[in-house]
Amino acid sequence: MRRLVIKKRFLHKNGRPFGYGVLFVAGISVLALPGCTTSGLDMFSRTQVDRSVKTSTIPQAAPTSDSISDEVTVGNAVTSADISKTAGQPLAWANASTGSAGVIDKIVENNDSGVICRQFTTTRHSYVGIAKFAGKTCLVNSGNWQLMSFQQQG
Template sequence: MAMDLTEADRGEKGRTARRVLLALALPICLALPGCMSSGSSAVSALSVDKITTAAITPLSADSEIMSDETVIRDLVGDLNEGQMRDPLPWSNALTGSAGVISSFSTLTDGTKSCRVFETTRHGFDGVALFNGRACMRPDGGWDLVEFDRAGS
């Protein structure tokens, strides 16, 4: 009778092992046909997708890329005298850089008015301090005539 229990136990363990294997194999078998029917193969992986969209337009060499200097120049030029007392944060979504403009002063050389400032620049390459000077053009626009890394 002891033999019968041992054989029964072995039979039950075998059935349990088969159930576990079936439970593991079933999801794999169901997923494989989906992968195979989608064309996922070594050959299809090497092919080039020729689809293009109008949403992404490449920049031409002649187009003006809005650089950090351009953002800073426009911000400094748009300030009124009252706003030049407090530090002013800036950011450029195109380059991912940001900083704070501070230490403003105004210089007038005859008819030419300039604004001297310092700014930090936090970019992918680290944090740096820059000294800058923006001067007003006769048409009322501003040019960034100096923008140098401090200590260079």
């Protein structure tokens, strides 16, 4: 008597063997996975860290009307300060039109070449963030103070 052996196959709806599709998808996943991970799992490449990429601060943008208004406000605070009374004490300032505020932490007055100037450092707290600035304002021939420089510090 002969025995009849029936081999069973698991079939999808379209008639293809189920096992080959699973193997194909698993193989593609394994090959694609290293591209989504860190270099620690990158088995096929000897890529080195790219040292040519530099990070730094964003260059200062062109002055806006808000920053100019803040500069004028700081300049007015520096020029109207009575240095004999402040004697190294911080001087707060605020600009209601921009919402910015800060603290002038140093004012130094000098009389270089016959011109009275005040150098200062200040902070500016604004919607952009907090930054430190250094500036200089001088008494010009007309008797008015003129802001000569106002630069953001690194």
